[in-house]
Amino acid sequence: MSYWIKHFVDARNEVGRDTDVMSGKASWSRGRLEGITSATLSYAGTVVVVPGREIWQKDQYGGVVGSTPQRLSRSLGTKITQQDVGKKLYLHGTGRLEVYYLTMADIVPGDFIAVQPDHVGQWAVVTIKQSGKPVVSIEEKYRV
Amino acid sequence: MAVNIIWQYESGDYISGEAQNLGTIPAGEEGGGFVMLGHYETDVSIVKLTDVGFYINPYDGIYEGDGDPVGDFAELLAYGDTRALYNDRGFLINQRGYEIPAFPDAGWVSCTSERGSNPDNVIELLAAACDPAAGADGELPLGSIMKIKTKISLPSLVRRTGVHQFSMYLTFSYTS
Numbered sequence: 001m002s003y004w005i006k007h008f009v010d011a012r013n014e015v016g017r018d019t020d021v022m023s024g025k026a027s028w029s030r031g032r033l034e035g036i037t038s039a040t041l042s043y044a045g046t047v048v049v050v051p052g053r054e055i056w057q058k059d060q061y062g063g064v065v066g067s068t069p070q071r072l073s074r075s076l077g078t079k080i081t082q083q084d085v086g087k088k089l090y091l092h093g094t095g096r097l098e099v100y101y102l103t104m105a106d107i108v109p110g111d112f113i114a115v116q117p118d119h120v121g122q123w124a125v126v127t128i129k130q131s132g133k134p135v136v137s138i139e140e141k142y143r144v
Numbered sequence: 145m146a147v148n149i150i151w152q153y154e155s156g157d158y159i160s161g162e163a164q165n166l167g168t169i170p171a172g173e174e175g176g177g178f179v180m181l182g183h184y185e186t187d188v189s190i191v192k193l194t195d196v197g198f199y200i201n202p203y204d205g206i207y208e209g210d211g212d213p214v215g216d217f218a219e220l221l222a223y224g225d226t227r228a229l230y231n232d233r234g235f236l237i238n239q240r241g242y243e244i245p246a247f248p249d250a251g252w253v254s255c256t257s258e259r260g261s262n263p264d265n266v267i268e269l270l271a272a273a274c275d276p277a278a279g280a281d282g283e284l285p286l287g288s289i290m291k292i293k294t295k296i297s298l299p300s301l302v303r304r305t306g307v308h309q310f311s312m313y314l315t316f317s318y319t320s
Contacts, residue, residue: 021320022146024188029319060195062263062315064204065180066151067161072263072315143319144194144280 002074004028004057005040028057043074044132048091050102052078056123056143072130077123077142078102080115088112089124091136100134102126113138147193147318148185153178163205163309171302174233177295179241184284188320193284195317197266198292200235200255203309210306217310219303220296221261224254233297235260235310239273241291252295263315284316 006014006028016026038051056077063069090108092101102124104115113136115124123142128134151159159180166176184193200220202213209216223234232254240251253267254260260267271278274288284290294312 016320022188027188027320030189056319058194058317058319060263060315060317061147062313063149064161065149065182065312065314066159069147069149069314069316141280141282144283 002043004042004076006032006036006055007038007040008032009035009037039076041074041076041126041128043128044130046098046100046128046132046134048076048100048102048126048128048134050076050078050124050126051104052124053081054079058143060127073127075125075127075142077125077139080119080122080124080138082120084115084124085117085120087115089115089136089138091126091134098132100126102136146186146188146320147190147316149182149314150185151180151182154181163208166296169296169298171298171305172300174295174297177293179247179291179293182290182292182314183288184286186286190318190320191286192278193316193318194282195315196269196282196284196290197260197315198237198269199260199262199266199313199315201262201311201313204311205309207309208307209309211304211308213309215304216308219308220310221255221257222303223297223299224256224260225258226256232256233299235312236295236297237267238293238295239270239291241293242272242275242277247293254297263313266315 003017014031020026036055039055040049060073061069062072084104087104088108090103090112092103123139125137125139125142126134169175202217207213220234235255236252238247238251241247268282271281274290276288
């Protein structure tokens with residue numbers, strides 16, 4: 001089951017399961033966007049949790065011209081703010097298999113991306129590919 | 145169906161995912177080109193696609209060429225790479241069909257090892273390739289038609305003669 005969950009400051013949640021999204025019963029862009037504190041994305045057996053005040057979700061599709069496109073990946077992006085500068089972006093795995101948290105912290109272990117001043121206004125994005133492997137990137141035009 | 149892409153020739157006939165015969169192209173010449181018109185339909189009110197781009201991949205159907213799919217793909221990309229012998233040839237896309245004159249020579253862009261070779265490394269759809277024009281490159285608004293032309297250009301010295309096959313892909317993103 002693939003889904004996203006928006007977590008809000010008033011402890012409410014908004015869920016978009018694939019079946020609800022496909023039938024038009026749930027929509028990220030037409031749903032609540034104010035007061036988000038974090039979001040959860042589940043795809044290909046992997047779950048990622050991303051913190052932030054402005055978060056966006058989208059799916060990437062691809063296919064041979066003339067054929068039906070297939071989903072290639074799902075992603076969550078959080079807008080980088082001035083408060084994030086100097087911190088390190090790190091995808092933190094938990095004790096549970098295939099559950100990851102995007103962390104912005106001063107000190108992190110392993111591989112990380114250092115947030116630079118010119119990253120402010122850009123997006124820290126976690127992308128889950130069909131293999132289930134999540135990757136972190138910083139993208140300028142994530143939500144357009 | 146959340147998003148369905150519809151491709152047509154200028155004649156109005158639909159383009160299917162089946163193999164297209166681009167004809168015979170002599171070494172040192174170009175050919176095999178045709179104009180494609182694309183738009184999308186949606187049943188869940190998706191107002192635009194983003195991150196729209198084109199790339200090629202090894203042929204994904206039943207291979208009937210004279211070499212192998214990976215070799216044909218690598219050969220096309222190599223012709224696109226800027227080198228003394230090849231110099232921006234291979235598989236090219238022109239997105240400036242709405243200009244006058246349409247599809248000017250300056251509009252051709254090759255698929256290379258660095259561009260247009262995988263879904264993370266595409267030739268981005270230009271706003272000017274859409275009618276009505278998109279707000280930004282990489283966007284395809286609902287109801288807008290993208291118009292592109294493709295061709296193949298071969299160097300005078302080709303790696304291999306015979307039937308080649310490859311696949312052209314479209315990639316895009318959208319938010320539900």
